[in-house]
Amino acid sequence: AQSVSQHNHHVILSEAASLELGCNYSYGGTVNLFWYVQYPGQHLQLLLKYFSGDPLVKGIKGFEAEFIKSKFSFNLRKPSVQWSDTAEYFCAVNIRHASGGSYIPTFGRGTSLIVHP
């Protein structure tokens, strides 16, 4: 079955450390890829997205992600995290649920990031 996997469920970093969150998906068709962030008690906000073109995507707040088609991966990176980056991060992929069916945004389980000041 098509799925989205986020391998790091909990990440704890100190400020200024570099961040990389893994995201892999299992789907052979054309995909649109997203990373969303959810700050405590808030709704999901789009960090960045990939539809086509340059596989290195720049998003808001200094985040970037690289689409590696051969690895079915879309890892999120930030060179230097801040305390305010403490949040839940979700990878999402548009996946066609069934042959001829609709594309549905399918989410990974999420990664909880805590940044210590």
Place this chain on the structure above:
Amino acid sequence: NAGVMQNPRHLVRRRGQEARLRCSPMKGHSHVYWYRQLPEEGLKFMVYLQKENIIDESGMPKERFSAEFPKEGPSILRIQQVVRGDSAAYFCASSPSPIKIPDGYTFGSGTRLTVV
């Protein structure tokens, strides 16, 4: 341009009661997706609707749950005879089309349902 509006933000129901969650998509968006979020489980897809049509309900429990998106008014997620296991945050997202989504999916602030 208001975003996706969900209400109520918090809903408390006793076991056996009905819960109605409402979602008004962004202006110009006719595609609505409902998700349930449980701690440590991420977002689970429930149902995808367009105006007056259920497109994909593969994530909906077979019993007690239903959804609609009428021609006029918000999309409604209805849970009948709620049980404690229904306690969760329910999020709604909208998009202008199923595949052309230049700004991604827009999420509402969610409804936190607590069943006591």
